[in-house]
Amino acid sequence: LFWQTRSQDMSGPVTEDQEKLLDEALSVVKLQAFQMKRCLDKAKLMDALKHASNMLGELRTSLLSPKSYYELYMLITDEMRHLELYLLDEFQKGRRVQDLYELVQYAGNIIPRLYLLITVGVVYIKCSEISRKDILKDLVEMCRGVQHPLRGLFLRNYLLQCTKNVLPDCVEEEQEDSGSVSDSIDFVLLNFSEMNKLWVRMQHQGHTRERDRREQERRELKLLVGTNLVRLSQLDTIDVQRYRSVVLPAVLEQVVNCRDALSQDYVMECIIQVFPDEYHLATLQDFLQACAELNPAVPVKNILISLINRLSAFATRDGSNGIPSDIPLFDFFSEQIAKIIENKPDLSPEDLVSLQAALTGLALGVYKDREDYVDKVLETTNSGLDKLGVEHINDHSNLSRELMKLLKLPIDLWNDALVLLRLRHYSPLLQRLDSPTKKSVSAYLLQNMLNNGTLVPSSEQVEQLLDLVRCLVADPGADAAAAAADATATNSLGGDPGDGSANGAGPGSEADNEDLAEEQSLLGRVVHLFSTGPDLLDEQFGVLKTARRILATGGGRRVKYTLPPVVYQAYQLAIRCAAGDPLPYRKL
């Protein structure tokens, strides 16, 4: 649940030591817990507290790894539940223990003292609304005494967990000093800042050679910090107003000022996931502004993409009202992404493309009829790639993959190739890809047209389409290579596998021929979609003429697949002409 399995375990002896240390600690805990419960059964509270203190003393250790410490902490806090229940019971029966809040503060060591104080403080709160505000404030302030990052994080986590159901969640104080949601917000925000400080501090302790391990350990603990934000999101009285004016500014201030990449990355992501989408819509500018101020090592694009995707999903969900018209969402993100690109000269091309893909997704999802948005994104992508000096895109590269994803989005979300033809920047982007990928995307488009029965009703559009998928229409380079390979194959007895031609995947090979057949028959089937409206026979003839002209450039290997459909269509046309009456328009 809590711990992600580590891909790389610690070295042998270290793990063994940890196991031994943990086992020793756990057995002390079990013994002390047993004694504590026995004393509680006999109503000997002071003795029980002594055993509780001994048990909590195990949490003072510096020898355990975070993972082991967590296990120890879980066992101990489970046992502390017994103490809490006992005290609650006593208090509710009217057997209030005088000065208990003071008594537990006599403990000489700070860790047991504060765990006990939190436990007792929460009992006091649960038994009386009076002074709730004071107690909460006191608890969160007194925790300052633990400056050790690991111990401090767990202590403050204990504070959060114990106070889960007692944080005031009302606009106005109901009784004197019972507190309002403002006090809860202050409480949690303070706890969050202190925890973030401690968490960041872990980065700088210890040897530089152990940096990777420290970072891994920090990642394991991130949930402790995030729980503060979850707690804020659970306060019902926080409305979008309060979120915008109080909560978010404080969180962003802490995040930006800490300058720590790991923290920033996690917390920004956490904010997106934990708070409702309406809140994000209302605070976009503040959030995006903060994104721009993050440590350069933070992969801001991931954060942005997360946010964009979330908002897209929100807008397109069933029953959603969509994006309020006064929020120019697309412009916001467009600007922000532009800013990021500008401020990050080392932004990789694939990151650029994935950002643009997210933006495209937004445009297609939320602003379906704004073709210009999509075209704009494509234009920006193109110029971005130019600026980055991208010339050749290797077929198996990340960039190729990202670009392919981007190009498929409009195909999938519009299901109308004709719109694509109107986008001025789609084709240039497509043509950047390497041949196999380019063909793959082109084929994808054609298949989409077939699935949707997208008719191409004008000669002009036929030309545009065939130009778009020109890599499928004709490939003089590949043809020449195939011819050469054939020649070599026929010249050498038994076939020379040297250049991988005969049975391999090279030009002219069997596999290559299979691929070609597939491609071209696809293209051929699309020819059947070249169909103007029912009465426009002249136009239909024009369409077929254009098709024949362009497809012929495919050369011998291709026309055997692509020309027959044209001929067939021509026959159809002839029949219709001869009949004089227009045949009922039939969808093929």
Next chain:
Amino acid sequence: FFGLVSQGAEIDIVLDGQESRKTAELKLEDGRKERLPLYYDGETVSGKVNILVKKSGTKLEHQGIKIEFVGQIDLYFDRGNRHEFVSMVRELARPGILTQGVCYGFEFVNVEKPYESYSGANVRLRYYLRVTVVKRLSDLVKEQDICVHTLAQYPDLNSSIKMEVGIEDCLHIEFEYNKSKYHLKDVIVGKIFFLLVRIKIRHMEVQIIRRELAGSGPAALNESETLAKFEIMDGAPVRGESIPIRLFLSGYDLTPSMRDVNKKFSVKYYLNLVLVDEEERRYFKQQEITLFRRAEKRRRPIANSYIEQAIFHHRTAQFGQQQQPTTRAQQQQSQATPPLTTPEDAAAAAISPGRHGDANNSAADSPELESGSTHVSPALPAARSAPGIKDVLGEDDDDNY
């Protein structure tokens, strides 16, 4: 306690009202603890003396029976000399013969008891009743100790202790304790603010140290005892951290401060702030405080008064801004806040780190600083470069460990 049985008489002293009188514990010389009836200055000490002749029929001839009330100081290393500062005597019986049990009443009316009972490392101050049956050869003597507590009023002037101390380029802290005079059930509230941290601190604690100075001149003995070790911080802070202190004195076995009692001994208390770094080096700053005994207060009937007390003490530790008193308790306390001093006074206080033991000795001497102020006196930078400052936060004073 059973009286001397030799020579056939048992002497027993019974104090009036013993069943209802409060008691207090005092340590005996051998370390054992004794529970004794508690008296205050000006209270009458009265009761009965029962003398029982052991073997009925025997005659006990005596030259007189008397009872004395004595207050005395014993210096353990100077047994020969007893310093009696209170000595009163009452004659119980003229010379005569006792044949059976007899009971005499006694009364020391409104007897003065100027000092508090004290049982320490090298000195003891005790009050006792002594019954003497004077005989020709050897007297029969019976003693009964009582315990005396002295009460003090809450002082009019009770300034906070605030100081910036450190080691050049290494560690600068500002510590603050809310008062310089605490009663025995008080709470020490304060904070430590880190101005500069270049060492790796492992933890920080506050200790309460009692220093007993017994005797005077070359023979005087100084004995230190650490009565409390209270951890206030776990882990390494960074610049700008503020660590709260809340130390309840009721948890410890303390006595009031005693200043030059009958010119024979003193008992002083110090708060010792100790920081320990990762290499086990210790840095400390000692600060004298005055402890006094206050009359028992009746608890306020408000249900959450104990919380209020505990939390209020912490609230007043939010230094840096003048807090508006919001609870009655705070209002009462703030009336004791002394006014701002002149820059000259502040300068005098700033240079005093070199004489850290004496600086806060008594309200009359030390200048008063406004509680909650963070003003740094203009003289402080000069003080920092003075050689004294490096000694102030010393390393490993063997005195205390």
